[in-house]
Amino acid sequence: MKKADRKRSVPLLELAHARSGDKGDTANVGLIALKPEYYPILVKHVTAARVARHFKGMISGPVERYELPNLHALNFLLHGALDGGGTISLKTDAQGKVFSTALLRLELELPK
Amino acid sequence: MKPRSATVRIAAGQGFWGDWLEAPYRQVTGGPVDYLMMDYLAEVTMSILQKQKSRDPSLGYAKDFIPLMERILPIVAERRIKITANAGGVNPRGCAQAVAEVARRLRLSGKLRIGVVTGDDLLGRLDGLLARGHELRNLDTNQRLADVRDRVVSANAYLGAWPVVDALRRGADVVVTGRVTDTGLTLAPMIHAFGWRPDAWDLLAAGTVAGHTIECGAQCSGGNCLVDWERIPDLANVGYPIVEAAPDGTFEITKHPGTGGRISVAGVTEQLVYEMGNPGEYITPDCIADFTTIRLEQHGKDRVRVSGVRGRPATDKLKVSIGYFYGYKAVGTLVYAWPDAYQKAQAADRILRQRLADLGLKFESVLTEFVGADATHGPLARASAPLDQLPEVQLRIGVRSPDRAAVDRFTREIAPLILNGPPSVTGFAGGRPKPEEIVAYWPALLDKGMVEPCVEVVDV
Numbered sequence: 079m080k081k082a083d084r085k086r087s088v089p090l091l092e093l094a095h096a097r098s099g100d101k102g103d104t105a106n107v108g109l110i111a112l113k114p115e116y117y118p119i120l121v122k123h124v125t126a127a128r129v130a131r132h133f134k135g136m137i138s139g140p141v142e143r144y145e146l147p148n149l150h151a152l153n154f155l156l157h158g159a160l161d162g163g164g165t166i167s168l169k170t171d172a173q174g175k176v177f178s179t180a181l182l183r184l185e186l187e188l189p190k
Numbered sequence: 191m192k193p194r195s196a197t198v199r200i201a202a203g204q205g206f207w208g209d210w211l212e213a214p215y216r217q218v219t220g221g222p223v224d225y226l227m228m229d230y231l232a233e234v235t236m237s238i239l240q241k242q243k244s245r246d247p248s249l250g251y252a253k254d255f256i257p258l259m260e261r262i263l264p265i266v267a268e269r270r271i272k273i274t275a276n277a278g279g280v281n282p283r284g285c286a287q288a289v290a291e292v293a294r295r296l297r298l299s300g301k302l303r304i305g306v307v308t309g310d311d312l313l314g315r316l317d318g319l320l321a322r323g324h325e326l327r328n329l330d331t332n333q334r335l336a337d338v339r340d341r342v343v344s345a346n347a348y349l350g351a352w353p354v355v356d357a358l359r360r361g362a363d364v365v366v367t368g369r370v371t372d373t374g375l376t377l378a379p380m381i382h383a384f385g386w387r388p389d390a391w392d393l394l395a396a397g398t399v400a401g402h403t404i405e406c407g408a409q410c411s412g413g414n415c416l417v418d419w420e421r422i423p424d425l426a427n428v429g430y431p432i433v434e435a436a437p438d439g440t441f442e443i444t445k446h447p448g449t450g451g452r453i454s455v456a457g458v459t460e461q462l463v464y465e466m467g468n469p470g471e472y473i474t475p476d477c478i479a480d481f482t483t484i485r486l487e488q489h490g491k492d493r494v495r496v497s498g499v500r501g502r503p504a505t506d507k508l509k510v511s512i513g514y515f516y517g518y519k520a521v522g523t524l525v526y527a528w529p530d531a532y533q534k535a536q537a538a539d540r541i542l543r544q545r546l547a548d549l550g551l552k553f554e555s556v557l558t559e560f561v562g563a564d565a566t567h568g569p570l571a572r573a574s575a576p577l578d579q580l581p582e583v584q585l586r587i588g589v590r591s592p593d594r595a596a597v598d599r600f601t602r603e604i605a606p607l608i609l610n611g612p613p614s615v616t617g618f619a620g621g622r623p624k625p626e627e628i629v630a631y632w633p634a635l636l637d638k639g640m641v642e643p644c645v646e647v648v649d650v
Binding site for chain 1: 330416456460461462463464465467468470481482483486519521557559561566569586588589590630
């Protein structure tokens with residue numbers, strides 16, 4: 079049996095909810111486990127590098143990740159996400175309000 | 191000194207300038223509260239207000255605050271509810287004067303004291319500060335303020351809770367401030383009610399977390415909440431949040447009975463992570479709060495208990511919010527209908543860009559979005575949506591330039607596409623877009639000693 083057969087694809091939307099906002103040209107996405115037992119899965123699989131790959135072409139800077147185990151949440155800072163941010167930005171989502179659900183489009187490859 | 195109360199109830203009435211006008215009225219009439227807290231100032235609001243003040247020196251504050259006060263002052267005076275609000279913008283004294291006039295008209299003379307907090311406005315002091323070596327470098331880009339000094343339109347230090355506490359101690363019923371932090375407006379009543387000390391870092395951090403939780407109004411009571419959003423009840427009558435704080439720094443988030451919305455751990459958590467940087471150090475003028483220490487538990491229906499918050503000493507800096515003129519921008523839109531809506535919108539974009547290039551117009555940025563296809567989720571959406579069958583797509587093009595004439599010419603290149611571009615196009619009823627001046631945000635730090643808050647309390 080191939081290794082890929084022992085994995086299943088799970089949309090992040092089924093494991094977490096999220097809210098996002100802005101600080102200058104940086105969008106922040108708070109990612110919150112829907113159940114406490116999902117939090118370790120988020121910590122292991124939703125890494126800064128994975129999120130940076132997910133948003134490739136949408137952000138120009140690096141991704142930082144912070145852990146809030148007390149709230150079963152991760153906080154991501156997406157630098158260079160808002161076309162300059164605030165009043166400078168020409169984007170519909172100049173304040174990064176819906177980067178939250180954009181992150182929830184991520185598909186995780188989890189063991190069956 | 192009046193006896194220290196067991197708990198104090200602080201109600202959020204406005205999460206930003208432009209928030210629901212009914213919310214403050216409902217907060218003071220829907221059940222018992224001790225304080226009404228209202229946050230009016232977003233990052234660029236100060237520069238908008240500065241512009242208004244430069245045209246009319248009596249303006250420069252949140253004008254909506256005055257008719258609101260007219261509506262609720264008789265109620266809050268009777269119920270002894272105190273108000274903290276940063277509605278003063280760049281003219282807190284003018285704002286306080288307008289509130290006093292309203293109070294006198296309502297025959298509240300002798301029954302109301304108004305506190306005014308100023309000292310945050312640094313615009314007139316900028317050259318002196320720069321000359322003395324305070325560089326006010328941009329926190330994001332590290333650029334020196336001197337590089338854009340001639341384009342600065344506003345500069346305000348973020349003040350914390352303590353000047354507001356001072357006003358409350360001197361008997362103010364309504365405290366009108368300039369650029370006081372959102373969180374300080376909630377923390378101040380707690381410090382005042384419980385006699386918290388300036389170095390009680392855990393308590394100050396707890397009050398700061400309470401402030402962060404309710405500073406966006408209904409965003410912690412069911413508004414903009416992703417979890418279970420379809421089943422959050424009666425958002426038409428959403429109850430704005432109330433902090434019920436105890437002297438030991440624990441508090442509960444709740445709302446008035448009979449209101450809509452929901453107070454849940456999931457919803458409060460969404461608000462806690464909103465606009466969050468490093469959760470281990472949420473820095474305010476009053477303390478550093480550690481958001482990784484917050485404990486939440488559902489404590490009954492529409493009631494979340496918050497405890498465990500730890501804090502650290504405040505830094506010796508204040509954040510300064512500076513607005514400076516950046517350039518011009520404009521955004522134009524057209525709507526293309528099925529069939530091939532997306533392809534038509536793409537073709538129109540290519541034609542428009544070629545015309546802009548042929549005219550030799552120079553822009554710092556030209557951004558195209560296809561609303562209905564990829565405007566919010568970009569390539570992530572394009573990868574999953576059936577783009578060839580969309581019923582309609584809005585072409586949305588924005589340009590930005592230091593050259594006003596270039597932006598102005600762009601605004602005249604949209605309408606012609608209706609008759610000389612791809613077919614099935616509509617949605618131009620709004621007319622030609624208007625070039626807009628961009629006042630950009632410049633965050634910086636300044637030594638605390640350079641800023642002297644000023645507190646005045648006057649009888650009406």
